[in-house]
Amino acid sequence: MKKFIDSPGTLLDTSLQGFAKAHADIVEVRTQPNFVLRKQRKTGKVALISGGGSGHEPLHAGFVGYGMLDAACPGQVFTSPTPDQMLEAAAAVDGGAGVLFIVKNYAGDVMNFEMAAEMLDGPSATVLVDDDVSLPKDHPIGRRGVAGTTIVEKILGAAAEQGYDLAACKALGERVVRATASMGVALTSCTVPALGHPTFELGADEIEIGVGIHGERGRETGKLLSASEIVGRIAGHIQQELNPPSGQAVLLHVNGFGATPLLELHLVYELAWQYWRERGLNIQRSLVGNFTTSLDMAGCSLTLSLLDDEMLGLWDAPVNTAALRWGC
Amino acid sequence: MKKFIDSPGTLLDTSLQGFAKAHADIVEVRTQPNFVLRKQRKTGKVALISGGGSGHEPLHAGFVGYGMLDAACPGQVFTSPTPDQMLEAAAAVDGGAGVLFIVKNYAGDVMNFEMAAEMLDGPSATVLVDDDVSLPKDHPIGRRGVAGTTIVEKILGAAAEQGYDLAACKALGERVVRATASMGVALTSCTVPALGHPTFELGADEIEIGVGIHGERGRETGKLLSASEIVGRIAGHIQQELNPPSGQAVLLHVNGFGATPLLELHLVYELAWQYWRERGLNIQRSLVGNFTTSLDMAGCSLTLSLLDDEMLGLWDAPVNTAALRWGC
Structure with missing residues (x-):
């Protein structure tokens, strides 16, 4: 295996530190647990949080900032993030108008975001992205969430920025997914x-x-x-x-x-x-x-x-x- | 060889057509000979033209637009563009304040850009980029131009946009290359x-x-x-x-x-x-x-x-x- 790494165990954490420094005008990175949040936060808007396994960059951390995500929770490579990451991210970016989780349809991601939503004190909603038509619609675990996620996150990010409420964001997100x-x-x-x-x-x-x-x-x-x-x-x-x-x-x-x-x-x-x-x-x-x-x-x-x-x-x-x- | 191509001979032309459509708000692509130029042109500013073999994208076509290059001349993969491309590009983007060629230091590129400069009617100057320190300073063909080119093109693009004249652009470009x-x-x-x-x-x-x-x-x-x-x-x-x-x-x-x-x-x-x-x-x-x-x-x-x-x-x-x- 030829990669720029010191060890697989330190790859993600070191990379996140580099990401934070390279984009310090836009994001902050918090650790233990890891999440990326936008620097300029805003009260009164729905907070958009996404996440998933690392290895898909720039998705999701590269989409944190004005007009898109408020926070992203990176798991280890191809591994779901954990509910504590989502809860800490929600606590950091909740602007009082609720939290919308944007989740790619993978069993681990879905389970952990569901747990986070249950444990969260405030109102939340979830948009599930399942745009991969290579699997049939009636596949037992559903269709996977893939590159359409960028489009969902961009459109919802603009909507949240413009003051759409939580229910409107969720409805719009589901409409974008269907389209x-x-x-x-x-x-x-x-x-x-x-x-x-x-x-x-x-x-x-x-x-x-x-x-x-x-x-x-x-x-x-x-x-x-x-x-x-x-x-x-x-x-x-x-x-x-x-x-x-x-x-x-x-x-x-x-x-x-x-x-x-x-x-x-x-x-x-x-x-x-x-x-x-x-x-x-x-x-x-x-x-x-x-x-x-x-x-x-x-x-x-x-x-x-x-x-x-x-x-x-x-x-x-x-x-x-x-x-x-x-x-x- | 596994690539998304129909044939090596049509790769560049088809790709340029796609590039033009995907970025139609910023660039136009002209053919026979090929060059990429910015859509919103401006008179009275120094015109910046770069180019080189394809295969280094987004360099240079991806740097054409406001605040950076006025035109880029793509050769075939890893092959110098020809003087006719540079001359046509110069004719299309010359805003009356002269043309500055930004050239990576490779023998073919240097020769063809020199020929274009000689054949050009109006005033022109050239900035040679040779930032690759993996070769010694006294290497017989000089040092290669590599990733520092992006920095040279960005800084010169802003200078030209702000009204630096041809001599000032050239002097600044050489200063950036040395730095x-x-x-x-x-x-x-x-x-x-x-x-x-x-x-x-x-x-x-x-x-x-x-x-x-x-x-x-x-x-x-x-x-x-x-x-x-x-x-x-x-x-x-x-x-x-x-x-x-x-x-x-x-x-x-x-x-x-x-x-x-x-x-x-x-x-x-x-x-x-x-x-x-x-x-x-x-x-x-x-x-x-x-x-x-x-x-x-x-x-x-x-x-x-x-x-x-x-x-x-x-x-x-x-x-x-x-x-x-x-x-x-």
Whole structure:
């Protein structure tokens, strides 16, 4: 295993210290337990808290700041954070208007955020993100939360900033989740530092279609395809899921898993753009880059969000975080 | 070779089309010959043009926009752009105050930008970036231009925006270059699409210290070290080169080569921060992320820039590009 680490046990804590220093104008990092919170807090607004296993950076800590999250709780790599992190984060950022937890649909995350919500004194609500259409809708543990999370967190962050109350934030979040579908493809596995070897094996001419962001095996392991074929395949599943009417306004997000060059991500964007323009969609906004990563995995995902005017306005609203910044 | 491509011959053009669409609020892309230019142009300011081989994204196209570059000329992967690209770009963005070319020190780039400057009708000047201290100062072809280029382009972009004339831009650019030193380390090679196999071979327990951004062999091939040892090694070379006085204000840039997770880059930042704080430096600004990449290479570089008040103010000035954005 080749990584920049001193030991797997100190990787996260040291990295968080570096993150805090590199973005000291935007965030603070608290330890024991670990959480990241925005520096400029605001009373009277709903506090948005997310979190999950580390290894997906910039998600979630890179989304803490004005117009997006109030706090993020990082677990160890690919490991859920614990309720004490969420409770401490809530205590630090609760502005008196309740706490909204944004949770990717993984068993550990769901359980621990539920425990935190139960133990919390004040009002709270949860938005569950389950945008990965590579699993069927009726899968026993539900669908995974993947790159659509960035879109949910951006739109909800703007809404909370503009004074939406807790119930309105929750309703909006669930609407964004329903309007959002994602699917990914891996060219390589990733390597978890504490494990020291690739999470799964792929042959030199194989790809994994429908892969999860922890390297979960997907819908099919297949032979390497051209970029156009790959885009056609995964865009097809998203199209089938959302079935958008012609003329529908959408946001198209191409997300890199960590080791795929921007040169390739923009090529994938172009191919996906052509795919959906041929189907009559009105691609109004885009996001291309590494946002929901899977350590050093080569691969990418497509996410499509059907936009209404409210969502579009909230997407465009100012944001000032380590990883997304505009209008500020 | 596993990449998202249809064919090596169409990768760049298709990717540029995607880049143009994904960032249509900031840039335009012209073809035959290829160049990227900012959408909102301005007369009366020095026009900044850079360029080089593709495969280093977001450098340079991702730095085109308000407060940074006026145009970027992308060559094929790791291949110099040609003078016709630079001349067309100059014709499109010349605002009447002359053209400044920002050129990384590689033989092909230097030659082609020189030819363009000679063929250009109006006044022009060139700033050569050669920040890579892994080669000795008296190396026959000089030192390579690497991740310090981002800092040069940001500071010069702000200066041009504020009305610095051509001579002042050139003098400032050369001052920033002299104040900037970088060194990188590769954990893996990269794979050029047209080549189809890794540029160089590294054993499973080897790293390349002093690697160039095209995978040029560096100062030494050595055994895998801990992150602290690697940082100590490359920071030591930079420290020796710049020999900053205690209390010196600096900008510390940790640049990922493409396949290294942000989790590791922030760990490297923390270790480098500690290294230089122990040596009394005043780390006033930071930049951590993938800015000058080398396709899918795992690795990173450190860059240190000694800051004066003028440089600091220009660094902080508003910028609105695909890859760097603040204050706008």
